[in-house]
Amino acid sequence: MQNDLQNKYELKKEAQxxxxxxxxxxxxxTHKKVRxxxxxxxxxxxxxxxxELLLAEIQGESSKAKLKKILLYExxxxxELKDSGRFSFEYKFRWEDxxxxxxxxxxxxxxxxxxxxxxxxPNIPIALYQPKNKKVGTVNIMSDNMIRLEIKDRRGLEYVLLMSLLSFLDKSEDDSISKEKNEFILGEESKGALKDELKKLEDKEKKKREREKKKNEKQTEKAIKELTEEDNSQRLKQEKMDEDYAKKLAEEQKxxxxPPSNYSKQTRPNSFSSSSPSPSPGVYTPPSSGSNRTTYHDDNTFQSRKQKLAKNKPKEYVGEYGW
Structure with a gap:
């Protein structure tokens, strides 16, 4: 079993x-590159x-192209591998942001x-290639740094590193021989075939993005629906609790x-019947219903009121000459 922390490979050219x-x-x-x-x-x-399972491939207009595309499978x-160096060797790509x-x-x-x-x-090293001669070289892929940086698909990144490096070696080989002797450069007459292949790949990527977009939209719609149903359930539950509490409160107030259990409704009598007890001496007894109201007073009270009224009567005006 390979050690995931020390993936060191030897690259050996077996044939053209x-x-x-x-x-x-x-x-x-473990792998083989075929051009x-x-x-x-x-x-x-x-x-x-x-x-003979296809793991990855790299494509471009030529090995010297400024932009090449690396494709991974399963x-x-x-x-995208971009040549970003103006006067020096520099290639850039992105993986997992x-x-x-x-x-x-x-x-x-x-x-x-x-x-x-x-x-x-400082930038963190992830791979180092050291050539021994024109046919043999070694590459050390530092998986421990991948783990430290929490790279999820480390195997996929390893394929990208290998394919980009192998394309650099192909470019170096193409620079060292003439076009006439290079069996992999077939001329410009069939250049449209590559463009058709690239277009098919772009269409495939486009369809893949559309499928992912629809999948994400369905997941979002499902999540919103579940949240709405949960909110409605909680609202109905709260309404039921409020209604039960209101009923309970009304019963408590009622x-x-x-009235007490021994209370009996009675009618107040308007007059004393023959069966009613006679009033006690010295206690005022109200008149019966329909009788004239009687005013009770004595002579002293009447005289007192009369004197008070006479005293408060306005005085008549008496002029200078007594008239």
Missing amino acids: GVVEIKHLTTNEV QKVPGGYCAKLIDPIT PDDSV EKFVWKKRPFSKDLECKIVQSGEE SSIR
Whole structure:
């Protein structure tokens, strides 16, 4: 089993356009690069040497193209590899929202890929290629740094690193031989075939994005529906609780004003009947219904009121001459 923290490979050219990739820990050939003869374009594939399963491929108008596309399979994905160096070797790509850059080490033929950090933080190395001769070189992929930076698809990133590096080696080989001797450069007469292939790939990517968009919309709609149903359920539950509480409160108020159990409704009598007890002496007895009201007073009270009225009567005016 490979050590995920120390993935060091040997790249050995076996034939024109064929490179075997051997894991140095297990001494096992784990991948094979095969360059395709594409009219008017460039294409190289990474395959499993045992099952011949296609793992990844890189395409472009040529090995020297400023922009090449790396395609991954199972699951499908794509990465753009851009030549960003004006006067020096520099290629950039993105993976899981992280920026990566390939550069040549100063005063050396070694190629190094680093993760670009923001601010003044130093970039983190992720791969180092060291050539031994024209046919053999080694690449060390630092999976421990992938883990430290929480890269989810580390195997996919490893394929991108291998395909980009192999395309650099193809470019170097194309620069060293003439077009006439290069069997992978077939001329411009069939250049349209590559464009058709690229268009098919773009259409495939477009359909994939549309499917993902529809899937996300359905998931969002489902989530909103579930939230709405939950809100309605809570609202109805709260309304039921409020209604039960209101009924309980009304019952409590009704029971608080209820007359005692031994209370019997009686009618106040308007007059004393023969069966009614006779009033006590010295106690005022109200008149019966329909009788004339009698005013009770004594002579002293009447005289007192009369004197008070006479005293408060306005005086008559008496003039200067008494009239």
